[in-house]
Amino acid sequence: MNPILIQHPLKILQVNTVEKEGGAAVIAWNLYKAYAQKGYYSYYSVGKKQSSDDLVIQIPELSLTTILTRLEAKFAPFCRISELVKKIQKGQKSHRQEQGWENFHFPGSRKILQLHPLQPDIVHLHNLHGGFFDLRYLAQLSHKKPVIITMHDMWLITGHCAHPMECKRWQSGCGDCPDLLRYPPILADGTARNLHRKQRIYRRSNLYLATPSQWLMDQVEKSVITTGVIDARVINNGIDTRLFKPAPKEQARLALSLPMDARILMFVSAKKIKNHPFKDYRTISESLQIVEKKVEPSLPVLLLALGQEGQTEKKGNVEIRFLPYVKERSDMALIYQAADLYVHAAKADVFPNSVLEALACGTPVVATAVGGIPEQVEDGQSGILTKPADPNDMANAILSLLENDPLRSKMGNFAAEIVQKKFTLDHQVKQYLEWYQQILESRYQHVLSKN
Template sequence: MRICFIADARSIHTKRWVQYFLERGNDILVFSRYETPIPGTKVLPWPKVISENWSIRKFELLRNAWLFRSMVRGFKPDIVHIHYIYNNITNLLWYWGVKNLFVSPWGSDIINDYSAEIEGSSFYRRFLFRQARVITATSHFLADVARHYTDKEVHVVPFGVDCQVFRPTERINMTSVVTLAFVKHLRVKYGPEYLIRAMSLIVAEYSRTKLLIVGSGELRIQLEALTERLGLTRNISFLGAIEHRQLPELLRNVDMFVMPSIWEGFGVAAVEAQAMEIPVIATKVGGIPEIVRDGITGILVEPRNPEQLATAIIELIENPEKRKEMGKEGRKYVLSRYRWEDNAALMDDLYKSVLESPGGKR
């Protein structure tokens, strides 16, 4: 197959899709807003709009649409797959009449980041879903949201994890300190403030508890100030963003993974943690209840609730055997539903079914 991905080349998910299909002898082309190289394939930047003058800008948009379509047609793809929906009129011109178009929303492209409400008046989304041969979503929650824009079937193909990379290992530092981890961008929708406030309640009872905050974002200065104001600088470490390949090493010394999101489309970081036999404390929002089994692989709490977060974390601090049992159940659950190879194969099957259907060939 010849597959054209329109996706963020920086994303680990994009890199995994490319790797999977390259390894199976397919030809891949990636169009991205970011010129991040991906081994084995060509990454082309989206044509840029430069002028601020609308009378000139509209011609640039039309020119760029023509350039994009020319480049795609030159590649002669069997499949064009959009990962994440960007709201741009040029995009609509690019995708108009594209054969065998797959559309995969990732979350914030179909849900408002802060209100977590469905964006009901989106011409862009409805247009793309009408053009699509196949629509996929990473969770049943996102599939239900997508159905507000289309009557077409929405296939659920989760983000899987590499269970050979994310696997349980012996802890490096065996101490009595209980270590928590938060791995997300530092944004309002991921709820880091509520975790920091929960830490003030936890430390009051278990002063040796540590929290690693991994990620960058616009809230960092504000969160560091809150940490200092609550007297938690000895308990909370801000590590900044790290490479995805560094994450398994960091998680080796983590006792609990915490995801206090206000909303979450899927939550792949929680799946990675469970693959390493780490129990997850998370909020019961969006797609999280699909990936964290409440009381079995972790504990789910209400969003925006530091008290519930603290209570759940303290429960597992006081019950190391329960932590261990939840961790083992978590890995079993991931192996049964979220192995990367299995989920990529689902997408492969969808590609082939379209190509084998009437009118599917170029």
């Protein structure tokens, strides 16, 4: 190992759309905090800041009009050059939006290496969509510093969408898009042009790429991004098992004022559950209608639907309570600990944190077998996998566990054990830190060979 690399702690920068909300943000935040606790210089740059943490810095908006406005305020209040420039730029932006262009014009992101007091040794990027990062800067950035991208969805390899669902056009250049409104939406079919722009960027880049699931890595290997990737690895998301761990259900329910005699199910979404583009609340709702008809009449069933406020729904002995998304992780852990089952229906998913958090708390999972979820849930051991968009299959899985206490307990114990073996935050952190060191050593050796 090059002695230069170990003379000081690594300086590591995480970059993401938002600070804490959503799966990618939770992963980026956890890595940022874990590195700091281990004594590394750890920083975090975001499109939207959500805390008062001094080492989390919001990427500034540095458009030409912003700069001109500041100059006018200081030197020439009577001059209105910025208004003219703003009108011109608005017209150009509107024209491109009408043609279906993805907007990469976020000049503030080109300053991420200067936002913190010390230049990072490693730049670790997460979600780059969401209106804050100039993707065209990726090539230049990757030649200045080692750049790792952890993909949390498929936006980097499609013409506009985060999840293409059943569409395979991204494998052959996009175009003729079947759903322009799929998140992030565009106004016209510019998908072929958008994907070609991304491909040109990747060809000029030197990237290190991580995915949390083998399923997503399989998609990456069929995509345009491979032209710019030096090394790619599957590094599973990790959970803080000091926080998410089994605990007595009675104690958790008492703390949350939840009924002791009910069978409690839960489902989590960072955005509105009923309207989430990639979750499938409809299947859960319809499966509970089937459960209501088949479950023992004397057994109350309660679903806690976290992610959307609304009126409580009740039919027979089945009740659905809609609750706002819980931001505090310790409160979230308490709810998992109080639940008998975690139910997760999705149209598309990569490696959801919520599934791991439930398993870590010893709560068996009933989930649709899409994306990377089968890599998390061992079917028949830590939970049950069901067919996508199949309420009958999901209802049967729920009933089989609600009515079998010993099986549910056995699955819960196995679930907690498997997370401890494979999906802890400590394991994830260790894998990334080892990779960082290998990358820096490789770059150092490359410089030596050139000299």
